[in-house]
Amino acid sequence: MKKSGSGESRRERLRLLREAALHRKVLAKLPTGFEGRWTRRHWLHASLFASLGALVAAIVPGFTDAMQEHRPTSHTSMALALPQLALGRHHISDDNWQTVQLRPGQTLSEVFSELGIPYSQLERVMQHPKIKPALRRMRPGTELAFNLPRDGSVRAMTITIDDQPMELEFTGTALRERMIPQEVTTRTVVLSGNVGKSLFASARKVGLGRKQLAQLTDEMFKYDIDFDSDLDEDDRFSVVVDQTWKNGQLSDTGPVLAAAFTVDSKLKSAFRHVRDGKPGYYTAEGRPLQRAFIRMPIPYAxxxxxxxxxxxxxxxxxxxxxxxxxxxxxxxxxxxxxxxxxxxxxxxxxxxxxxxxxxxxxxxxxxxxxxxxxxxxxxxxxxxxxxxxxxxxxxxxxxxxxxxxxxxxxxxxNPLSMTMPPPQPLSGAALVAFKNETRRALDKIREVEDVIYYPGEDTQVAKTETKKPPRKG
Missing domain, CATH: 2.70.70.10 (Glucose Permease (Domain IIA))
Known part of the structure; x- marks a missing residue:
């Protein structure tokens, strides 16, 4: 009984000694002053170890699944009717239009070369009966467009010939042409402005070209206005013309249909009229402005x-x-x-x-x-x-x-003293039709000038005469 008791007491002492030794090792690892309370550094270490543990659990595949019991799942399949997909050319297109303008000295051959278009296609274009003559008239700034798909080929090109756009489509060995429709509209407009320091500059500013200005000075008013000395800066002019627009762009301005100059508050007007198939200019009373002979048949002399x-x-x-x-x-x-x-x-x-x-x-x-x-x-x-x-x-x-x-x-x-009989004025039905056209043209000019200049009753440019009804009684 005594031996067994001494043996148990020895084992108890060894256990106590071992725990004491382990306790000293742990204390040696802990910072000085640790009294059983966790400092901020301890909490930081603990959170770091916890984060590393969570990261390992998320990365290692099957880590969590291994701890769970797998249960069988069921799947169901259903057949659904899908709509037909339209894969036609109109829905999926690889068109790639590129527009170029001819540079000074640049040829069509150089354009094709820069775009990587085969020379064989250029030959087909240059031999086209409608394109060949137009190539000689191409000038710097001429606009060309090419449809270049992503496969490196050329599908079509557009070019304007005599103001008419044309599309050439390359199909196999053929070259098919198609005229591109244009939206063409004609508008009758009144262009008005002050003479200013230069009649030419003022006319150009409102939209008149050299041709219309020559009609004003050389055909309509050369007998009534000395354009070198009669005009002041405040004098004004109004011109009625037809303008042609193509696809929203002004393409042409026609001849002067009517015009009025207000010189020193006096109205001078002229109107275009076709007589016996020949156009000419007339006064408001229907007398031709053109004289039988020009006294000076040479300008700038x-x-x-x-x-x-x-x-x-x-x-x-x-x-x-x-x-x-x-x-x-x-x-x-x-x-x-x-x-x-x-x-x-x-x-x-x-x-x-x-x-x-x-x-x-x-x-x-x-x-x-x-x-x-x-x-x-x-x-x-x-x-x-x-x-x-x-x-x-x-x-x-x-x-x-x-x-x-x-x-x-x-x-x-003597050419300078010859007096020639004036041409015959309009008469009869021709004069009535002419006066109706004259009245409408003057009304258009009056409306525009009322907006631009706000003339008073005494300075209004054009007035149409109306007969007052007789008084009753």
Whole structure:
């Protein structure tokens, strides 16, 4: 009994000693001053170990599943009717249009090369009967468009020929053409502005071109307005024209249909009218503005010698000067003084290169010392204002000028003093129709100027006369 008791007591002492030794090792690892309370550092270590444990549990596949019992699951399949997918060309397209503009000096061959289009396709385009002539007229800035799919081929191209867009489609070895429809609209508009410092600049600013301005100055108002001295900056003009628009872009402005100048608060108007198939300009009363003859058949010239006796500048003797001379630079255009038939074209003694025109009723005009002739021939009918040649100094001449003669039944007359009978005015039904058109045109001009200038009753540009009803009683 005694031995067993001593043995148990020995084992108890060894256990106590072992626990004491382990306790000292743990205490050695703990920081000094640890009294059984957790510091902030202890909590930080604990949270770090907890986070690492959670991360390992999430990463290791099947870690949590291994602790759970797997239960069988059931699956059900259902057949659903799906709609048919339309995979046609209109729904899935690989069109890739690229637009280029020709640079100065660039050729169509260079354009095809830069876009990577095979030369064989270029040959097909250049041999197309409608495209081939147009290629010679292409200028820098010409716009071309190409449909280049992602497979590196060319599907189509567009080009504009004579203001008409055309699409060329490459199909196999063929080249199919298709005209692209355009939306074309025509509008009658009134363009109005102040003369300002330059009539030309002001006209361009409101949308008039050189052609319309020439109609104003050379056909409509040249007999009533001296455009060098009569106009002030505050004077105004209004012009009625037809404008053509294609696909929303202004493409053309037609001839002047009507126009009005307000000069020193006085109205001067002119209207276009077609008479016997020939267009002309008339006053509001129906009288033609065009005179039978132009007194000065050359623009930008000065009178250097008058009609009458004088000493010839080349021969030095006193001779009758049977015409008038207009000094101008070589190459200045010379116009027909009136409607005529060409009687003579060629060389004529001291006159040099000469043109003679027969105006009918015994009236003829002669133009001498020309440097060159226009494309006219003997017997040809030409209209007033047609260019018949250009100023020169051929024949007996000391410098470039035009010698102009006017004859009546073969007798020389002074062109500067000749008074010609005016053309016949409109009458009858033609005059009634003309006045109706005139009234509508003036109304359009009045409406626009009322908006722009706010004229008062005494300065209103155009008024249509209305008869007052008679008083009753």
């Amino acid at each position: 000065r009178l250097t010698s008058r009609f009458g006796a004088r000493r010839h500048p080349v021969l030095g003797s006193m001779r009758m000067h049977k015409g008038v001379d207009y000094g101008a630079s070589t190459g200045t255009p010379i116009m027909a003084a009136g409607d005529a038939r060409v009687q003579f074209v060629g060389r004529k003694g001291g006159y040099g290169n000469t043109v003679i025109l027969d105006h009918g009723r015994g009236y003829t005009t002669l133009y001498g010392h020309m440097s060159s002739f226009a494309k006219i021939r003997r017997g040809q009918r030409i209209a007033q204002g047609t260019v018949i040649g250009r100023v020169g100094s051929t024949g007996l001449a000391t410098g470039p000028h035009l010698h102009y003669e006017f004859r009546v039944n073969g007798v020389h007359r």
